[in-house]
Amino acid sequence: MRTFILLLIASSSFGQGYVDLFRFTQAMTPQMPIEGEGGRTSLPETMIDANIPVPVGHGRYLLTGGAYEQFQIRFMDTIHLRAKTGLLKVGMQWSSGEKDTWMLMALPRFSSDGSIRSAQDMQWGGMMTFKHKKHERFNWQVGVYANTERSGPFVVPMVGWWWRSANERWESSALLPLNADVHYRSPAGWRMGTVFVSMVKSYQLHGTYFQALDPYMVKSNNEVFGYVQTKPYKGFILQLRVGRSIGRSIKLYANQERYDLGVSAFKLGDDRKWLNPLFPDGGVAQIRLIYRLETAP
Secondary structure, eight states: OOOOOOOOOGGGTTTTTEEEEEEEEEEEOOOEEOTTTOOEEOOOEEEEEEEEEEEEETTEEEEEEEEEEEEEEEETTTEEEEEEEEEEEEEEEEESSSSEEEEEEEOOEEEESSSOOSGGGEEOEEEEEEEEEEETTEEEEEEEEEEEETTEEEEEEEEEEEEEOTTSOEEEEEEETTEEEEEEEOTTSOEEEEEEEEEEEEEEOOSTTSTTOOOEEEEEEEEEEEEEEEEEETTEEEEEEEEEEEEEEEEEEOTTOOOSEEETTEEESOOOOOOSOOOOOOEEEEEEEEEEEEOOO
């Protein structure tokens, strides 16, 4: 199982020609069967992300913002879960010379099936990236992300790029292993492309379904989409994605089951056993509304 975090942070776009100040995403899946007598379920998901870069000096920005996500799942037609994540973003971005940019960000969050009841509902993370501008149409970056996942300490080394063709019709960006995008921009302004997203999130569970067990849940999926987007108004982007999940899973684990260390897709000391039936991969659709501020690349 691939186990990557999807980071909805300003650095994913800031400094490569634009910054997404606000993003709203609604995702839907068709009903799918669950193994055994688990019944059927869909996975509706809502994501809201806001970024506020504040200039504080020559080449320096205070990066602030937040994100909220929730999704729902039903097991055996009786267990109905709504998992939620709230993320705070506080960091700095600064330049060292004309071509090099650094970013350091703290990413604390709560991740549970509702309110914050204990320390297990909180996770503490952060990331650092270094970006080098090769020329006006290409830059590359490297970085590392770390978080105290409910499953155990988790670290992701990252490498990425941004590229635009000389005629400005084609563009590609990536922050692997988290996401990658390639698209074509028409003279009329609409865009068509393909995007890959990989993520894993863990949630502490409470509630009457589990009595005193207090298990946690891990949601993991890799998704490939085709998409089209347009600008209905200046600064606003409307995007429709249709695709399929690859290796999607939602697994429940006993409260004390943890691995020693996770490094990207690899887990050290992982002998956990999940408690619930699984379901197959399938289709997924997303509609996204974005407010984008154009900057110099």
